[in-house]
Amino acid sequence: MxxxxxxxxxxxxxxxxxxxxxxxxxxxxxxxxxxxxxAHFSVLTDAGDKKGRETALRFxxxxxxxxxxxxxxxxxxxxxxxxxxxxSDEEYARLAPAxxxxxxxxxxxxxxxxxxxxxxxxxxxxxxxxxxxxxxxHLLLNYNYxxxxxxxxxxxxxxxxxxxxxxxxxxxxxxxxxxxxxQSLVGNTQPVRNPPKxxxxxxxxxxxxxxxxxxxxxxxxxxxxxxxxxxxxxAESWIVVHYLINKNRLSETGNYFQLVENEKLxxxxxxxxxxxxxxxxxxxxxxxxxxxxxxxSQNPPQVAGQGNAAVLVQxxxxxxxxxxxxxxxxxIPIAEARALFAxxxxxxPEHRDAGVKELETVVSDPKMENAIAHRALGWVAMEKKDxxxxxxxxxxxxxxxxxxxxxxxxxxxxxxxNAQFNGQxxxxxxxxxxxxxxxxxxxxxxxNAYNMLAMARLEGGGTNSAMEAMRSAIRLNPRSxxxxxxxxxxxxxxxxxxxxxxxxxxxAGSSDAQIARxxxxxxxxxxxxxxxxxxxxxxxxxxxxxxxxxxxxSAATSAPKGEDExxxxxxxxxxxxxxxxxxxxxxxxxxxxxxxxxxxAVLTVSxxxxxxxxxxxxxxALVVIGADQFSCGWKNLPVVVNYKSGGKVDGDLxxxxxx
Numbered sequence: 001m002x003x004x005x006x007x008x009x010x011x012x013x014x015x016x017x018x019x020x021x022x023x024x025x026x027x028x029x030x031x032x033x034x035x036x037x038x039a040h041f042s043v044l045t046d047a048g049d050k051k052g053r054e055t056a057l058r059f060x061x062x063x064x065x066x067x068x069x070x071x072x073x074x075x076x077x078x079x080x081x082x083x084x085x086x087x088s089d090e091e092y093a094r095l096a097p098a099x100x101x102x103x104x105x106x107x108x109x110x111x112x113x114x115x116x117x118x119x120x121x122x123x124x125x126x127x128x129x130x131x132x133x134x135x136x137x138h139l140l141l142n143y144n145y146x147x148x149x150x151x152x153x154x155x156x157x158x159x160x161x162x163x164x165x166x167x168x169x170x171x172x173x174x175x176x177x178x179x180x181x182x183q184s185l186v187g188n189t190q191p192v193r194n195p196p197k198x199x200x201x202x203x204x205x206x207x208x209x210x211x212x213x214x215x216x217x218x219x220x221x222x223x224x225x226x227x228x229x230x231x232x233x234x235a236e237s238w239i240v241v242h243y244l245i246n247k248n249r250l251s252e253t254g255n256y257f258q259l260v261e262n263e264k265l266x267x268x269x270x271x272x273x274x275x276x277x278x279x280x281x282x283x284x285x286x287x288x289x290x291x292x293x294x295x296x297s298q299n300p301p302q303v304a305g306q307g308n309a310a311v312l313v314q315x316x317x318x319x320x321x322x323x324x325x326x327x328x329x330x331x332i333p334i335a336e337a338r339a340l341f342a343x344x345x346x347x348x349p350e351h352r353d354a355g356v357k358e359l360e361t362v363v364s365d366p367k368m369e370n371a372i373a374h375r376a377l378g379w380v381a382m383e384k385k386d387x388x389x390x391x392x393x394x395x396x397x398x399x400x401x402x403x404x405x406x407x408x409x410x411x412x413x414x415x416x417x418n419a420q421f422n423g424q425x426x427x428x429x430x431x432x433x434x435x436x437x438x439x440x441x442x443x444x445x446x447x448n449a450y451n452m453l454a455m456a457r458l459e460g461g462g463t464n465s466a467m468e469a470m471r472s473a474i475r476l477n478p479r480s481x482x483x484x485x486x487x488x489x490x491x492x493x494x495x496x497x498x499x500x501x502x503x504x505x506x507x508a509g510s511s512d513a514q515i516a517r518x519x520x521x522x523x524x525x526x527x528x529x530x531x532x533x534x535x536x537x538x539x540x541x542x543x544x545x546x547x548x549x550x551x552x553x554s555a556a557t558s559a560p561k562g563e564d565e566x567x568x569x570x571x572x573x574x575x576x577x578x579x580x581x582x583x584x585x586x587x588x589x590x591x592x593x594x595x596x597x598x599x600x601a602v603l604t605v606s607x608x609x610x611x612x613x614x615x616x617x618x619x620x621a622l623v624v625i626g627a628d629q630f631s632c633g634w635k636n637l638p639v640v641v642n643y644k645s646g647g648k649v650d651g652d653l654x655x656x657x658x659x
Contacts, residue, residue, distance in 0.1 A: 031046040031334070033045065033332040033334070033336075033337035033340075034052055034330065034331055035332055036049070036053055036056045036328070036329055038057070038060055039325070040063055042082060043055045043084075043085055044082065044084045045085040045086070045123070046087050047085060052085065052329070056327055057322055057325050058165065061319065062163060064318075066140050069250075070145065070250070072144060076445050076475075077143060078143040078476040079113075079114075079447065081116070081119065082118050083120075083121070084119070085120075085123050085128075086120070086122060088124055094351065095120050095345060096122075097109055097348055098350045106131045107127075108125075108132045111347060115379075115409065115413070118347070119136070130161070133161040134158065134160070134176070137156060141156060142479050146479070147478070148261070149261075151217065151237040155234075155236075155241030158238040158241070159173070159242055162176040169316065169318060171315050173242065173246075173312050173314050174313050177197065177198055177234075178198050199229075202232055203290055208287070209233065209236055211236075211283040214233065214240075216267060217233060240286055242289075242290075243286045247289070256271065267279065333370075338368075339362050339373040342358040342359045342373070343359075343375075352380075359376050370400060371404050371407070374394070375393070375407045375410065377393045378390045378410055382410065391414065394407040405443070408436075408438055409436075411432070411435060412436050413452065415428060416432070416452050429460060429654065430622075431622070432452075432456055433453060433456050433457070436449050445476055447472075447480070447483070450470065450473035450476065451469075451470065451482075451483055454490065461582055464494070466490050467487070470486055481507060481510055481512060481515045485518060485519065487503060488519070492529060495530075497526065497530060501523065501526065504526075505523065584642070584643055584645060586605060586643065588612075588641075590603060590604070590605055590634055590637045591605065591635065593631070593635075595619065599618045600615065603641075603653060605641060610649070613650040613651075614650070614652070615650070615651070615652050615653060616653045619632070624658070637658055639658055639659060641653060641655065641656050
């Protein structure tokens with residue numbers, strides 16, 4: 001081989017190697033996303049497997065500590081929770097919410113929704129998880145503890161938010177408003193981010209709120225839109241719960257709430273009956289408890305703002321250790337990761353435009369198009385009250401990934417919303433129930449899926465099965481008054497008058513004006529319903545629509561709506577009596593299909609000498625068995641149909657099987 005040939009080969013090898021190095025460098029510039037799945041949580045992160053596992057571990061530990069405090073072996077998480085942990089301040093800024101035009105200074109935030117909840121963490125702060133401990137406590141209280149007064153929820157959330165993880169130990173009981181990071185599980189420390197003032201400073205003042213005022217304060221506990229916590233309400237609520245936990249009086253507290261919430265006893269009587277002391281004695285006992293632990297504190301306050309940071313701190317082994325936590329790691333393709341990131345952005349008004357632009361970029365590129373981007377665009381269309389676009393995007397998502405439960409959930413919510421707001425029957429009810437069953441199989445704790453399934457079953461005439469599904473929804477989310485109101489409607493449909501009356505009387509005293517009004521109206525209408533079997537004609541004050549929206553929290557909504565308007569500003573439609581027609585079965589021959597008023601269709605089906613006209617409100621949503629899709633050209637086919645009678649020779653079609 002000549003020297004020139006050797007030289008050319010070496011040059012070619014050098015150029016190839018150079019190109020390869022450039023490609024590798026370009027690939028390394030792309031963020032690498034992984035999903036860490038532990039027993040109860042899912043963490044999406046670009047900070048690597050180790051950081052992702054540490055994040056999942058912290059939430060598993062917080063969940064276990066919560067269960068220990070309330071003596072609960074099983075805890076519900078009745079809406080899916082997605083945790084996104086980003087590695088840099090720059091990435092976090094693309095998601096962080098704005099408050100009064102400024103991005104939040106907290107290193108984590110909680111984003112609630114009626115379909116799912118998000119927690120977003122900035123892992124540039126090793127203790128960012130502590131910034132959402134208060135909201136995390138509210139979340140678990142809402143799904144695992146009966147309704148309480150505001151002081152208990154806020155006091156418990158404050159007590160819980162004092163949690164610190166030091167090595168393999170958990171610490172609880174310090175002043176929760178002192179953000180004093182210590183050595184974390186990985187041995188790092190972080191600087192304090194805008195440390196707030198101590199609650200113990202407030203309690204050191206000579207004058208407290210009277211407990212009569214504290215216990216009667218109407219506070220929207222767990223609203224996730226709380227104001228500053230440095231108030232006497234929060235300070236006293238915290239120390240009362242501190243007292244109850246450390247004096248082992250939580251079981252008596254459960255009795256107190258039974259008396260005051262369900263039996264409607266005055267606060268003074270309920271306290272005396274539950275705790276065996278007067279309200280004044282109870283207040284004095286808590287004050288003396290605080291004084292005693294303040295004296296015992298190893299770090300008494302030297303200057304204002306320091307507080308009693310070591311106020312009766314308890315330390316015990318973490319109930320979940322890193323070696324015991326099973327978790328799996330899955331690499332997430334960059335296109336899916338971009339869509340998942342944008343799916344959070346669109347839920348915040350300040351980032352929505354950027355999120356939509358990113359999603360549209362993803363779906364416009366055949367190499368990047370994915371189901372996540374389409375379902376997120378479907379959700380955005382639902383928020384804009386554009387059901388046609390929403391349906392189109394969600395169906396595209398199903399075509400790409402038939403196993404993803406979210407498009408099916410959103411389609412069900414879309415049908416539910418349309419039926420409730422427009423006073424129509426559920427279009428594609430059989431499909432809706434099938435989709436909801438798939439969602440529940442994916443997440444057996446998804447309370448709102450049971451709620452929607454219950455109301456669909458009720459309209460189909462199945463009061464017993466509706467009752468069963470609604471019981472599951474209430475068990476998973478015991479504080480939802482909308483679910484309780486829906487259960488009352490099911491009781492009425494099933495003629496369980498006593499049960500309906502008891503529930504409606506309870507709801508008539510609700511602090512939610514619409515719930516209370518709906519309950520009172522149902523009580524007023526009950527005698528007519530019992531006597532004649534139908535409700536009187538409603539002319540005003542319609543009932544509140546059933547809670548089944550896939551919308552985000554009020555953080556992403558605009559101006560408040562009038563009491564008698566729906567989310568689009570339209571007058572609410574009167575509540576409809578449930579469709580109690582029985583489902584009927586017919587085996588015969590499909591003679592013809594009339595699609596002249598598509599998407600509606602009228603099918604002529606014969607059985608012997610009898611011929612039936614069966615209407616399908618939307619043949620695209622009709623359950624079809626034995627064929628890939630519905631055809632308007634079908635003739636003379638043997639079929640089996642399920643329908644509800646409209647008269648002797650007509651009805652509404654529910655499903656069709658081609659034989």
